[in-house]
Amino acid sequence: MRKVIAVVCAFxxxxxxxxxxxxxxxxxxxxxxxxxxxxxxARSTAAESVKSTALNENRDREETDIRNTDRVNxxxxxxxxxxxxxDNDAAAAFAEMLPLTLDMSELNGNEKYFYLDSDLPAxxxxxxxxxxxxxxxYGANCLVLFYxxxxxxxxYTSLGRVENPEGLSAALGSGGAVITFxxx
Numbered sequence: 001m002r003k004v005i006a007v008v009c010a011f012x013x014x015x016x017x018x019x020x021x022x023x024x025x026x027x028x029x030x031x032x033x034x035x036x037x038x039x040x041x042a043r044s045t046a047a048e049s050v051k052s053t054a055l056n057e058n059r060d061r062e063e064t065d066i067r068n069t070d071r072v073n074x075x076x077x078x079x080x081x082x083x084x085x086x087d088n089d090a091a092a093a094f095a096e097m098l099p100l101t102l103d104m105s106e107l108n109g110n111e112k113y114f115y116l117d118s119d120l121p122a123x124x125x126x127x128x129x130x131x132x133x134x135x136x137x138y139g140a141n142c143l144v145l146f147y148x149x150x151x152x153x154x155x156y157t158s159l160g161r162v163e164n165p166e167g168l169s170a171a172l173g174s175g176g177a178v179i180t181f182x183x184x
Contacts, residue, residue, distance in 0.1 A: 070095050071184040072160070074145075079171035082184065083135050085160040089121040090137050094159055099182040102143070106175050110148035116141040124155040133165030134158070145179070147172050 104112035
């Protein structure tokens with residue numbers, strides 16, 4: 001998305017250098033009405049393309065959230081959270097494994113992880129930004145529950161998201177955590 005916006009901005013900057021008024025002085029050429037129309041159409045098309053791309057990405061994310069009907073209860077000590085699983089093979093395979101109680105390890109002050117004994121169907125892709133409450137699969141067998149937001153260059157398979165991640169960081173604490181996952 002950022003690349004699309006950068007290309008469109010560069011294109012608009014290039015077009016903005018063209019003037020719609022006649023230039024005076026030596027060597028300056030007049031801009032015809034047809035050229036002005038073409039430039040205006042190009043600006044309009046570029047702006048609509050950026051808006052359309054952003055709307056489609058938001059719509060796709062909302063549709064994915066709407067389709068998610070599998071909910072998993074997550075128990076961390078006395079605190080309870082709900083993960084909404086995404087509609088993909090990896091999330092479905094994870095749901096089939098439930099209930100699970102895992103002793104998840106701490107990593108980097110922003111995630112808890114656990115290596116499963118068996119693989120899940122991985123469809124890893126670069127995620128760019130991790131959000132507090134993201135539940136993902138690293139590789140084919142490493143479950144990761146993130147409790148902080150940050151940018152990353154790593155690829156993950158998205159499994160789901162904690163419905164309301166407020167208090168997740170405090171519940172998980174700074175070391176390892178025993179976490180129970182159950183179908184709702």
